Amino acid sequence: MSNSVKTAPYGTWTPLISPEQVAAASGRIQFLQIDHHHIYFLEQMPQENGRQVIQTINEKNSIQTLTPPGFNVRTRVHEYGGGDYLVQDGMIYFSSDTDQRLYQQVGEKISAITPLPFKEKTWRYSDYCLTASQHYLIAVRERHHETHQVINDLICIHTTSPYPLKSIASGADFYASPRLSPNNKQLAWIQWNAPQMPWDGTELWVADFNADGTLKNPQKMAGSTEESILQPAWSPEGILHFISDRSGWWNLYRVNSSIEAVAPLSAECAYPPWIFATKTYDFFANGDIALLVKQKEKSSVAWIKKGRHKIQFIDTPWTSVSPRIGVKNEEIIAIVSSAKETPSLVAIEKNGRTRILYQKETLHFPQDILSSPEFIEFPTNHEETAYGFYYPPHNPHYQAPENDLPPLLVMSHGGPTGEANTEFNLKIQFWTSCGFAVMDVNYRGSTGYGRAYRDRLKGQWGVIDVMDCIKAAQFCVQTHRAHPQHLFIRGGSAGGYTTLCALTSPDNIFSAGASYYGVSDLKALVDDTHKFEAHYLESLIGPYSTEKALYTVRSPLSHTDQLSCPIIFFQGLQDKIVPPEQAEKMIEAMQKKGISYEYITFDNEDHGFREAKNIALALEKELAFYRCSLSSPT
Numbered sequence: 001m002s003n004s005v006k007t008a009p010y011g012t013w014t015p016l017i018s019p020e021q022v023a024a025a026s027g028r029i030q031f032l033q034i035d036h037h038h039i040y041f042l043e044q045m046p047q048e049n050g051r052q053v054i055q056t057i058n059e060k061n062s063i064q065t066l067t068p069p070g071f072n073v074r075t076r077v078h079e080y081g082g083g084d085y086l087v088q089d090g091m092i093y094f095s096s097d098t099d100q101r102l103y104q105q106v107g108e109k110i111s112a113i114t115p116l117p118f119k120e121k122t123w124r125y126s127d128y129c130l131t132a133s134q135h136y137l138i139a140v141r142e143r144h145h146e147t148h149q150v151i152n153d154l155i156c157i158h159t160t161s162p163y164p165l166k167s168i169a170s171g172a173d174f175y176a177s178p179r180l181s182p183n184n185k186q187l188a189w190i191q192w193n194a195p196q197m198p199w200d201g202t203e204l205w206v207a208d209f210n211a212d213g214t215l216k217n218p219q220k221m222a223g224s225t226e227e228s229i230l231q232p233a234w235s236p237e238g239i240l241h242f243i244s245d246r247s248g249w250w251n252l253y254r255v256n257s258s259i260e261a262v263a264p265l266s267a268e269c270a271y272p273p274w275i276f277a278t279k280t281y282d283f284f285a286n287g288d289i290a291l292l293v294k295q296k297e298k299s300s301v302a303w304i305k306k307g308r309h310k311i312q313f314i315d316t317p318w319t320s321v322s323p324r325i326g327v328k329n330e331e332i333i334a335i336v337s338s339a340k341e342t343p344s345l346v347a348i349e350k351n352g353r354t355r356i357l358y359q360k361e362t363l364h365f366p367q368d369i370l371s372s373p374e375f376i377e378f379p380t381n382h383e384e385t386a387y388g389f390y391y392p393p394h395n396p397h398y399q400a401p402e403n404d405l406p407p408l409l410v411m412s413h414g415g416p417t418g419e420a421n422t423e424f425n426l427k428i429q430f431w432t433s434c435g436f437a438v439m440d441v442n443y444r445g446s447t448g449y450g451r452a453y454r455d456r457l458k459g460q461w462g463v464i465d466v467m468d469c470i471k472a473a474q475f476c477v478q479t480h481r482a483h484p485q486h487l488f489i490r491g492g493s494a495g496g497y498t499t500l501c502a503l504t505s506p507d508n509i510f511s512a513g514a515s516y517y518g519v520s521d522l523k524a525l526v527d528d529t530h531k532f533e534a535h536y537l538e539s540l541i542g543p544y545s546t547e548k549a550l551y552t553v554r555s556p557l558s559h560t561d562q563l564s565c566p567i568i569f570f571q572g573l574q575d576k577i578v579p580p581e582q583a584e585k586m587i588e589a590m591q592k593k594g595i596s597y598e599y600i601t602f603d604n605e606d607h608g609f610r611e612a613k614n615i616a617l618a619l620e621k622e623l624a625f626y627r628c629s630l631s632s633p634t
Helices: 019-024 426-433 451-455 464-478 494-503 522-527 536-540 548-553 556-562 581-593 612-631
Strands: 029-035 038-045 051-057 063-065 085-088 091-095 102-106 109-112 123-130 136-144 150-158 165-169 174-180 186-192 203-209 215-223 229-234 240-244 251-255 259-261 281-283 289-294 299-304 311-314 326-328 331-338 341-349 354-359 374-379 385-391 408-412 437-442 487-492 512-516 567-572 597-602
Touching: 019 426, 019 612, 029 085, 029 326, 029 331, 029 341, 038 085, 085 123, 091 123, 123 174, 136 165, 136 174, 150 174, 165 215, 174 229, 186 215, 186 229, 203 229, 215 240, 215 251, 229 281, 281 326, 289 311, 299 331, 374 464, 385 426, 385 464, 408 464, 408 494, 426 437, 437 464, 464 487, 464 494, 487 494, 487 612, 494 512, 494 556, 512 612, 522 536, 522 548, 522 581, 556 581, 567 581, 567 612, 581 597, 597 612
Parallel strands: 408 437, 408 487, 487 512, 512 567, 567 597
Antiparallel strands: 029 038, 038 051, 051 063, 085 091, 091 102, 102 109, 123 136, 136 150, 150 165, 174 186, 186 203, 203 215, 229 240, 240 251, 251 259, 281 289, 289 299, 299 311, 326 331, 331 341, 341 354, 374 385, 385 437
16 A cells, blocks of 8 residues: 555545536536537536537537527426427427527527516426427426416427417327327327326327328237336338336337337336336338347447347447437447446447547546446345445555444435436445445435336335335345444435435434435425426325325424434425425424534525535535534444
8 A cells, every 4th residue: 555545534535536526527417419419518617607508519529509608598487497409400399497488599599489578487397299291389388377377288380480389189188209100190199197297107199290280090019007118109101109117117119009018128218207208129221220238237339230129239438327318320429438438429339349529528537436336136125126326535654543334324315216226426436435325325216127016106105215225224234234323314305314314213323314305294395386296206105185184194304203313405496396494394304303413505496406606606515414423432
């Protein structure tokens, strides 16, 4: 061991990655699109208050920003957005975060093509498709009325006239993925009704698309309240494809004379559509298919030859693929990363040869300072298995005293129908650089392990997710991966709820925790949340009309009498999904009991922090909070 290596207890190391670097790295590249061999993508700019801009890349890999100052490309449909822009034949259409209007951009000229709403941000648009002539643009619309009623439908907009738009499909609670056939004569889309979420049950519909932008002869093609259908798309020859979990896994299907599986797999080929316009498969010009496949510990891309069911996996050095891929010539274009490989926009050939097209300069770190994850399957209750990724502490400038064990930070992902994966996560690397071990848990209910695993959380939220986080920590202690007295837990949104449940549980084993905009009062969430999730708790907990007592029992706020450890809360004051009152009620109860806490608020943030200074400050505060616990007598 080099003399320059210091000996110091785990958790006290000076990190090689700063909170400011973590904040700079939070600006994601996502939502890539390909238009006539030109590549476009959306990039978030943390140093510009989280503004999102459309970028394009030319044949020399030179990046050009297409969104001028003053515009932030972001839609608020379903509050989570996605499908923020579309490029076709060089013409750009995008939603502006300022007023949620839809704009058309030709070169540097930008003009609105939807009317001003009666109130700011109350008419919203997302998930677009265009006719070949570009005379009509079809979109998901969400209208917020003064009565607090929210109505979703599909609309058709005449792009060359001032603001004419008409509803072409309505009556269902939700719509997504309008997609025109290659000859523009048919429109496919997804719709569903509450209390289903789109990963529970959706319907695939198809209708004839008339020359005047209206629909006729709508018919349901597939789907039910028990089958999740996603991502309809048409092959070059006009065959309708879609993703379905009818086999227990999200796999690819097509409609010929009947519905048939394209490449049956015991693996996921889609992700829960929390956001619009995910795209996990695309067509080559000859009808071959590029497909994203998510297996337990990694995501990869695969190639399916036209007319055959055989799938060929393409070997690459990356373990995570963002759920938006495309095809350009004979290459698959994707945004990829791994735990030690920074996010890159890449071109992947069928033979596995790859080219990096773009990497963010703020994300270049030597691999020897980064921690490598270990995929872990661990036992939980009911003789079942849960999963996670364990990152050991790692900092080449430090070593721990002999026989010392590291503090463990258990991470509970959001959703709760989300997932932990091995994409590049500089926040995790910050913690391991400080001398913490990290256990990123895929509790039962997580995505990536099939529908049966996902459905285990139904009726059990706040129970088995909490149990799995506790069991994950205990497994790390039992296998000498963590110090038994130095266990912490953190999570955001639904992960914040799991965190608060764990800390108020009679089985709590954690010394402290961090809740980022977490839920503390389920009844308040029922009374004050947005339309997309208004009925989500009916599957996670039960119908409120018959299970009011259970909502109280499952709320962390009801169990503060069992709370004996400090909590740090982080909250955006503009959050419409989990309002600040959720944190403040918990804090009031802690004050009455005399339990220490910290409450960090950000005036201009909503659900998820976007400004670099806020992201960095939150991380600094959280580290100091845990270190205070580490320095206390055990």
